[in-house]
Amino acid sequence: MHGALRFDHVRFQYDLAGADAVAPSLVDVSFTLEAGQTLALVGQTGAGKSTVAKLINRIYDVNDGSITIDGVDVREWNLEALRRQISI
Structure with a gap:
């Protein structure tokens, strides 16, 4: 895992x-973080900060849009492997 993270029209x-x-909680959120950023x-309170963190490590899954790490949708990652690589 290199660590490039992308939210693409997440709801x-x-x-x-x-x-x-x-x-x-989130509507049409999009941003890209390159590895190392x-x-x-x-x-x-209630703006969605914790929700973003919970979506990255798949405590919850998005309703619409996608979250990718290194171009791979987080829903395709092995959950245990994904969480071992993430520090929030």
Whole structure:
């Protein structure tokens, strides 16, 4: 793993049991981080910072769009191998 990370039009909405309608946490989020680059996510509580981290290491999967590492969708990575390579 070299570490190039890409979010491509990512949309994510938590599935809350018993809730009729929940606003999406992330809508059309796109960015690219080359291997070795650093990204700082800042924002108010509930802005989606922790959600981004949870999507990268597949605690949750995106509803739409894709997240790739080195050009491979994170949903195609072996989960254990993926999580061994990620530090958040």
